[in-house]
Structures are given as structure tokens and as C-alpha cells.
Amino acid sequence: MMMLMGLSETQWVHTAMIALIIALFSFLVRSWTFRNDRFQWIPVLGVTAIAISMVALIISLFLRSLAAEYFALSNMYESMLVLIIGVQLGFLLLDRWFKLPHLGWPVALLLIVALTFDVSLPTEIKPLQAALQSYWRSIHVPIIILSYAMFTLAFLSSIISLFKLYFAPGNASSTVQQPIPAVEGPNTERVSMIQLSQGLSSGLPASLSGQAAGELSEASLYDELTYRCVAFGFPLLAIGIILGGLWANEAWGNYWSWDPKESMSLVTLLGYGVYLHLRVNGEHSPKILAWVSVAGYALMLITYFGVNLMGLGLHSYGKIG
Secondary structure: OHHHHHOOHHHHHHHHHHHHHHHHHHHHHHHHHOOOHHHOHHHHHHHHHHHHHHHHHHHHHHHHHHHHOOOOOOOHHHHHHHHHHHHHHHHHHHHHHHOOOOOHHHHHHHHHHHHHHHHOOOOOOOOOOHHHOOOOHHHHHHHHHHHHHHHHHHHHHHHHHHHHHHOOHHHHOOEOOOOOOOOOOOOHHHHHHHHHHHHHHOOOOHHHOOOHHHHOEHHHHHHHHHHHHHHHHHHHHHHHHHHHHHHHHHHHOOOOOOOHHHHHHHHHHHHHHHHHHHHHHOOOOHHHHHHHHHHHHHHHHHHHHHHHHHOOOOOHHHOOO
């Protein structure tokens, strides 16, 4: 506890920013040299920096909660801190499982931009409004934000997949690991995708599920990663919306009032539902699926920032400024 009190809440946020900058440069080097065995220590540095940044932000949020005397998740600044922590946690798990060579630096760059924007927001601690003085706040909001974190990772994975498909056809056909001669024939990639899906659904890294990723192009791997992130975030968002309805009934006397935030949350859920339908249907190209994922993320950004920027509806307590 004495160590925690040694630095202020703001200083821990600055520590997180420095760690993210270190991670960005480390992952850039990793992306350029991921096939060179002499630079195998570079990924460890980047992942460690992301972990340090995450811990620093958790401590900052803890200190803020102590100062506020409630769980500090009541305004835009605090929710973005939780969102950044969620993205960091999700990335650390994905990188541990799949050792993705090109996802690290986009994640670090986006988090630097997000944290820079976040610290520009009002950070004053204010008494909770009546509607927020409920145990539902500590249940509903984190689940929603965790779904947003998974959608953020899906978005970045989609962008990488699109880049591979459009601008790097040579790299798109390159494999992540050595090919497996035992899997051959015209349906090689389809078989590999099925094997990879089995490994992902069991929570195991691709390298442990028969090394199925060996036959996969990087574009196909990021396409699969996008699907898994959306498949995890979609039920979280659905559960969060249901819990929000229960909270709304307790606070305002009705489950659904077509508030702008409620309406856009439903639209976002339907948007990602379209992605999952198209993906499971299996009749659409990775390019189309990636663009649908990007469109879903645009809906999510409108849901997350739109109401706060406009200050409209029952959720205007989260407005900026």
C-alpha cells in the first residue's frame, strides 16, 4: 500500500503512457524482424511493457476509487481507462496464445491515442448522480466495456487482414509457421481453418491444436482472430444490454425507453449479429467480412462517443465536459 501511495493517480497514468510508447517501438521492431531468431527477445519487451501499462492503469483506477469512495466508473474519463485496460488484457491473452507478429504495434498505437485523448477529458471527481448510486453500475458497465474492448481488437485484426488482402498479396500467401506436409489437397486451407477453430474454441493456442496454423496465410489467421473476438464480444454486449434494462426498470420504472444510447446499443448488437451470420454462413469472402467488422466498429464508436458528445438522453451523465 505504501508503494501505491508513493505515486499519485496522475503519475501512474503517465507511467502507463511511457510503457505504451516503449511497447509501440518494441512491436514495430518485432513486426520487421519476426522471422529473425536473433530478435526473439523483442516481443518479450513489448508484451512486458503492455503488462506494466495495464497494471499502472489498474493502480491509478484503484487510487481514484479510494479518493472517490466508490468504484470509479461513472464518467467518460473513467470508462475509457477501463476500456484501455480491457484491450490490454485481451491483447495479452491473444498474443500469448497465437504470437501474432503484426497486431502489437497497432494495439499500442491505438492505446496511446486513446489514453492521450482520455487525459484531455475532465477528470474531476464528483458525487454520483442518483441513477448511478446502484450496484448495477459495477455489473452492467464493465460487461459493456469489455465487449467494446473485444470489438476494438476485432477491428484492428480486420484492418490487418484487409491490408494483407489488398496491399500485400505476397505476404497474404505467406505462412505463419512451417507448412505441415500431412495436410494437402485443394481443401488444405479449409481443413486448417477447421482445425484452428477447434483449437481456439478449446482455449488452446493454434500451435497446440495440431499446429494447424502452419497452413494458414496471415490474412486467414487474422480473419479467424476477428471472428473469435466478435464471437466473444457479441454475447457480452447482449448480456450488458439485458442487465441495463433491469437497471433501467429499477431506476426509471421501465425496461426500455428508446433512449439514444439504448437504441444505438441495439443497432450495434444487430450489426455484429450480421457479421456473425455472414461468417457462419460461410459464403462470403474475408474481404467482405472484414469490412462488415469495420462497419460494426463504427456503430460501436457512435454508441460509445455519440451520446457523450451530444449530451442527449438518459445517459447524458457520461457526457464530455
